[in-house]
Amino acid sequence: MSDRGFTAVAETNPPIPVRQTDFVSSVVNSAADSFNGFFEWFGSLGIFSWQVLRAAVTPPYEWRELIRQLDEVGSKSFPLVAMAGGAIGVIISLEARYSLTRFGAKSMFPATLVYSVVQIMGPLLTGLVVSGRVGAGMGAELASMKVTEQIDAIEASAINPYRLLAATRILACILMLPLLTLATDASGLLTGWFAQALVEPLSFHQFITSGFSGSTFNAFLPQTFKTAVYGLIIGLIACFQGMRTRGGAAGVGRAATNSVVLASLFLILADVVMVKFILVVFP
Amino acid sequence: MAMVDDIATKQADPEQDCPASMVAVENVHKSFASHMVLNGVTLRVNQGETLAVLGRSGTGKSVLLRLIIGLDTPDSGSVCIHGQSIAGLVLDRMGEIRKKMGFLFQQAALYDSLSVRENVAFPLEHHRRDMPKSERSDRVRQLLVEVGLDGDIDKMPSDISGGMQKRVGLARALALEPEILLLDEPTAGLDPISSGEIDELILKLQRERKMASIVVTHDLHSAKTIAGRLALLNEGEVVIEGTFEDLQQSDIAFVKEFLQQS
Numbered sequence: 222m223s224d225r226g227f228t229a230v231a232e233t234n235p236p237i238p239v240r241q242t243d244f245v246s247s248v249v250n251s252a253a254d255s256f257n258g259f260f261e262w263f264g265s266l267g268i269f270s271w272q273v274l275r276a277a278v279t280p281p282y283e284w285r286e287l288i289r290q291l292d293e294v295g296s297k298s299f300p301l302v303a304m305a306g307g308a309i310g311v312i313i314s315l316e317a318r319y320s321l322t323r324f325g326a327k328s329m330f331p332a333t334l335v336y337s338v339v340q341i342m343g344p345l346l347t348g349l350v351v352s353g354r355v356g357a358g359m360g361a362e363l364a365s366m367k368v369t370e371q372i373d374a375i376e377a378s379a380i381n382p383y384r385l386l387a388a389t390r391i392l393a394c395i396l397m398l399p400l401l402t403l404a405t406d407a408s409g410l411l412t413g414w415f416a417q418a419l420v421e422p423l424s425f426h427q428f429i430t431s432g433f434s435g436s437t438f439n440a441f442l443p444q445t446f447k448t449a450v451y452g453l454i455i456g457l458i459a460c461f462q463g464m465r466t467r468g469g470a471a472g473v474g475r476a477a478t479n480s481v482v483l484a485s486l487f488l489i490l491a492d493v494v495m496v497k498f499i500l501v502v503f504p
Numbered sequence: 505m506a507m508v509d510d511i512a513t514k515q516a517d518p519e520q521d522c523p524a525s526m527v528a529v530e531n532v533h534k535s536f537a538s539h540m541v542l543n544g545v546t547l548r549v550n551q552g553e554t555l556a557v558l559g560r561s562g563t564g565k566s567v568l569l570r571l572i573i574g575l576d577t578p579d580s581g582s583v584c585i586h587g588q589s590i591a592g593l594v595l596d597r598m599g600e601i602r603k604k605m606g607f608l609f610q611q612a613a614l615y616d617s618l619s620v621r622e623n624v625a626f627p628l629e630h631h632r633r634d635m636p637k638s639e640r641s642d643r644v645r646q647l648l649v650e651v652g653l654d655g656d657i658d659k660m661p662s663d664i665s666g667g668m669q670k671r672v673g674l675a676r677a678l679a680l681e682p683e684i685l686l687l688d689e690p691t692a693g694l695d696p697i698s699s700g701e702i703d704e705l706i707l708k709l710q711r712e713r714k715m716a717s718i719v720v721t722h723d724l725h726s727a728k729t730i731a732g733r734l735a736l737l738n739e740g741e742v743v744i745e746g747t748f749e750d751l752q753q754s755d756i757a758f759v760k761e762f763l764q765q766s
Contacts, residue, residue: 278643370613378627379602381595
């Protein structure tokens, strides 16, 4: 083959830089779409929150549905949070005893357990457990109603779905999370004390007196009642994800998963902010 | 659900011209992404009149009903109910208008966690709270007798057939004694006997209640039976509107083809 032949072939090949340009532009477009999607999601969440707030404060009030949701979120989550609290109480008890004995501070055991359970683990554990149970359930239930046009049917029946479905569920989460946190705390303290008492005698009265000595309500109430914000996050995210679902069974699955993942993520992020806030406001 | 559209930033335009008809759809356009579904549709329905909207699948018949009841909003044009435009109404204000309307969904859309009785009672429990419980219960039973399902009152939606679900949906749509009835494919997916029964039921309701009805269907036989006037949609436009005889006498190629294939 002559040199001229090689030149001709080289000239007819498509230039490589064009393909690189295509690749770069597709990456840029994809990043722009993701960026837009991110802000669109927050924008839609803002509009949804406004709709729910407006529906929640104007009559008629859906008392019966609220009571049903209080039962659904509260009573039915109670065994789960009690068990989770119980397990965490035992774990902290075992770990704390070992560490405190090692550093010669065994007498600090009751206070350590109370502090760990009530101030740190109890609220967060309750939030995450309820986020898993209630968030997934609400997300899937509302998504299923959405794809089978049941939410449209509610609206067509002249009933505000934001009031009936979303406001009641979110309010139930806000009201029940602090109560469930108290259950987690009580369970954790009880099992923590029991695990300790099996190893060496310690009366429950002595454990509680020693554990709470020097503590004020300011140390515990904000930590317990901050879980109302967790409830707001769980209820809002689950209802939002459920009521905006599209796409049949796959959409229902996505809504359930996203409800749990996003609610858990926002809950932990909110905890960071709230811990700092509580330390500043309730020193 | 028109979540973004119905935010309370817009208010209904009282100046908007609305015809005196019970339902008036004026030059309505609706697109989803780049796909034009309705392209300048104009329809009117008066009291006691039944209009059947016919057309091939995907020509925007169901979208038209969703626009009329406000579940979707038109890109342009207007929808008027009782001489009032529903554009931009907030959800609770729209609810007042919807109380005068009954909607039967294509798949019935029954609440699957509620029994047949609870499904029919649902609108009554929310809008007739002043009605004594016994009276509400009697009303539910009477509605189920009308649709021939009083024997299945305590069954769950999953325990009854598709035809029975549509009857329950119809009973629920009638619970608030609407002045306007919107039916989305009431006989789709049903055997000929069940279809005939639903048609008979709709005719009976029309005779007794004198509602304005819009029936979306692709079942020409059903449309001919229950509607005095028919509108044929194709590619988002009303190709022809008139009686069944008007359709038969039409020279429009699409109308001829539709009648031949039906």
